[in-house]
Amino acid sequence: MTSLPPTSTLPPPTPTALPPTSTSLPPTSTLQPPITICSPLAVQPLDKLSEIITQPFKPPLVLDNGTYKEEDATHHGLDLGYYTRDKQLFTGTPVLAALDGKIAAVIHDRPPYGEMLILETPFERLPVEVIASQEIPTGDSLYTLYAHLQNTQPLEIGQSVTCGQPLAETGLTGWTGGPHLHFETRWGPAGQTFAAMAYYVADTTDEERANYEKWRMSGVFQLFDPLELFKQP
Numbered sequence: 001m002t003s004l005p006p007t008s009t010l011p012p013p014t015p016t017a018l019p020p021t022s023t024s025l026p027p028t029s030t031l032q033p034p035i036t037i038c039s040p041l042a043v044q045p046l047d048k049l050s051e052i053i054t055q056p057f058k059p060p061l062v063l064d065n066g067t068y069k070e071e072d073a074t075h076h077g078l079d080l081g082y083y084t085r086d087k088q089l090f091t092g093t094p095v096l097a098a099l100d101g102k103i104a105a106v107i108h109d110r111p112p113y114g115e116m117l118i119l120e121t122p123f124e125r126l127p128v129e130v131i132a133s134q135e136i137p138t139g140d141s142l143y144t145l146y147a148h149l150q151n152t153q154p155l156e157i158g159q160s161v162t163c164g165q166p167l168a169e170t171g172l173t174g175w176t177g178g179p180h181l182h183f184e185t186r187w188g189p190a191g192q193t194f195a196a197m198a199y200y201v202a203d204t205t206d207e208e209r210a211n212y213e214k215w216r217m218s219g220v221f222q223l224f225d226p227l228e229l230f231k232q233p
């Protein structure tokens with residue numbers, strides 16, 4: 001105790017050396033985690049996704065008026081999967097959110113997508129490289145679609161999810177010959193949701209058909225190759 005210097009010998013505090021006051025810090029609401037892209041498959045890192053493509057992206061023809069040709073046979077997404085001696089092994093692989101965002105659709109086993117999710121990522125949570133390469137207009141959102149799932153987590157439209165969060169597991173629901181993840185990327189107006197979506201079957205409702213056509217054929221959403229999203233800057 002006696003070895004401590006008396007308090008009076010300490011230099012007086014200089015006001016200029018004080019840490020900045022709380023008013024100079026950014027408001028808490030602007031603090032966001034860094035913008036990231038995550039592999040949609042827990043088993044395969046982002047830079048190795050191109051090694052497990054079972055069917056590449058093949059865009060539809062674009063008509064003179066800017067809409068897509070209503071011939072729906074081209075492949076609007078990327079199929080990711082692999083075959084092992086037991087083809088069922090790929091079933092049940094965790095499917096992860098590729099970006100931060102909120103759920104825009106949860107469709108339970110309707111053709112052709114089967115069990116399916118759509119995630120909306122707002123403009124301010126998109127990597128600048130993706131905005132630049134796809135020329136996404138300010139304020140528009142990126143939508144990612146995950147299809148042929150075996151099951152989905154208990155998710156609801158509007159629910160927030162973070163990059164890498166488990167959303168579902170791979171499967172072979174809908175129109176598919178083998179278990180794989182069908183993954184689509186489109187950008188379009190913010191705040192779009194799809195309460196129902198189906199096509200090609202006799203019991204398709206008007207709402208299901210309208211949403212499918214809006215998503216795939218209307219030109220409201222601009223389709224691009226998911227590999228462009230997975231490119232590392």
Ligand SMILES: [Zn+2]
Binds near residue numbers: 078
């Ligand atoms: Zn596919």
